[in-house]
Amino acid sequence: MADVNRALLAKLVWKLACNKERPWIQLLYHKYCNILDFWEVSVKSSDCLVWKGILSAKGKCGIAGIFRDDLGSILLLTFKSDIATSPLEAECMAIQMVLITALEKGWSRMTVESDATPVVHALKSGKPPP
Numbered sequence: 001m002a003d004v005n006r007a008l009l010a011k012l013v014w015k016l017a018c019n020k021e022r023p024w025i026q027l028l029y030h031k032y033c034n035i036l037d038f039w040e041v042s043v044k045s046s047d048c049l050v051w052k053g054i055l056s057a058k059g060k061c062g063i064a065g066i067f068r069d070d071l072g073s074i075l076l077l078t079f080k081s082d083i084a085t086s087p088l089e090a091e092c093m094a095i096q097m098v099l100i101t102a103l104e105k106g107w108s109r110m111t112v113e114s115d116a117t118p119v120v121h122a123l124k125s126g127k128p129p130p
Helices: 002-018 022-034 049-060 087-105 117-126
Strands: 063-068 074-080
Touching: 002 022, 002 074, 002 087, 063 087, 074 087, 087 117
Parallel strands: none
Antiparallel strands: 063 074
16 A cells, blocks of 8 residues: 555656646645745645655656556556656656556556546547647
């Protein structure tokens, strides 16, 4: 379960770094970042546990994939500490890693989920993302 928590915290780090227009991210920036950039913020004793967890995951980002069965139970969690140049590239790398892992396991039926809309559209259309 610790691996799942680390993967979810890493996902939050990506969202904080790349989706600054979302209201909940603006709220966190206002409360915790003030005049500093997210990457420059240090943990303070007064910070809430969730924020401390997010900051602890900042330097440990990578790509992850979670495999679940049709009931939602976790079958496998994969994680690589690859460095991507953008969130879009990281999402593409994660999907590629998941598909390769599924093929290696002999799994032929699966659903790929992603919160990266351009990647989802690219997979559906067969055209590369912008």
